[in-house]
Amino acid sequence: xxxALTKTPGASLAELYLWKTDGSPEGTVQVTDxxxxxxxxxEIRDLxxxxxxxxxxxxxxxxxxxxxxxxxxxxxxxxxxxxxxxHQLAAYQGKLYFDNGTDGQALWxxxxxxxxxxxVNAVSPKFFLATAQALFFNGDDGYHGEELWIHxxxxxxxxxxxxxxxxxxxxxxxxxxxxxxxxxxxxxGSLEDPDYPNSPxxxxxxxxxxxxxxxxxxxxxxxxxCSEVYFDPxxxxxxxxxxxxxxxxxxxxxxxxxxxxxxxxxxxLDLECFKGMGATPLGQRLFYxxxxx
Numbered sequence: 001x002x003x004a005l006t007k008t009p010g011a012s013l014a015e016l017y018l019w020k021t022d023g024s025p026e027g028t029v030q031v032t033d034x035x036x037x038x039x040x041x042x043e044i045r046d047l048x049x050x051x052x053x054x055x056x057x058x059x060x061x062x063x064x065x066x067x068x069x070x071x072x073x074x075x076x077x078x079x080x081x082x083x084x085x086x087h088q089l090a091a092y093q094g095k096l097y098f099d100n101g102t103d104g105q106a107l108w109x110x111x112x113x114x115x116x117x118x119x120v121n122a123v124s125p126k127f128f129l130a131t132a133q134a135l136f137f138n139g140d141d142g143y144h145g146e147e148l149w150i151h152x153x154x155x156x157x158x159x160x161x162x163x164x165x166x167x168x169x170x171x172x173x174x175x176x177x178x179x180x181x182x183x184x185x186x187x188x189g190s191l192e193d194p195d196y197p198n199s200p201x202x203x204x205x206x207x208x209x210x211x212x213x214x215x216x217x218x219x220x221x222x223x224x225x226c227s228e229v230y231f232d233p234x235x236x237x238x239x240x241x242x243x244x245x246x247x248x249x250x251x252x253x254x255x256x257x258x259x260x261x262x263x264x265x266x267x268x269l270d271l272e273c274f275k276g277m278g279a280t281p282l283g284q285r286l287f288y289x290x291x292x293x
Contacts, residue, residue, distance in 0.1 A: 090128035
């Protein structure tokens, strides 16, 4: 699926429409047309597949769905407007989870029907990440501040993974990265611990590991992350379950979540030399692209 400015017969200006393609000329067709309300929209964004449906946000304030046909394309719910990073949408177990600004940025879920679009809870979500086991997200319940939350098929449903802010003076976790049955997160702040003084020479960006449980959420064996590229997801890559990330020295480190499986990659170059280029996994290899000065 993609969007394109398209000029229909009789129209003086091109309008924004939703298209789909199977990769062939004959399989590239327009989904929405002048009969859809979408024709008056200035923006279609946040395209997200969940099950057999595509969901998207129109004009930053309304959630829509489509089955790939004009007849099967319709609005589901107003969700308020977000002008910063757009709305948070994530597919999990065939349904779409999203933040609803008309309800205090609460967590909502939909099965693609109006009747099946409902509030999950009052936790305000950010940075969704869906794995096969669960949906992870930053959430604020108005009491703990922004923390890592999880939603899965367990009886308690949505729950706080652990209260990181209780032990740390940090900003909420960011750059959540999936790796097998766990996720890695990067937090911004300093430990309230004499072993980790908040000094100009001590990095405050730290790598965390979580399996979705309080006891399984902890700092990585080598947690310090390069301050130059810490929040840029293109510098964090997973190959065969191993996370490669920029250490405090801005060299490439690897970890499987254990101390024995964490070390600096021999011969790695300073990532500051090619900031903005990033890493690309290919098979069992990881390629970094470096510009020349």
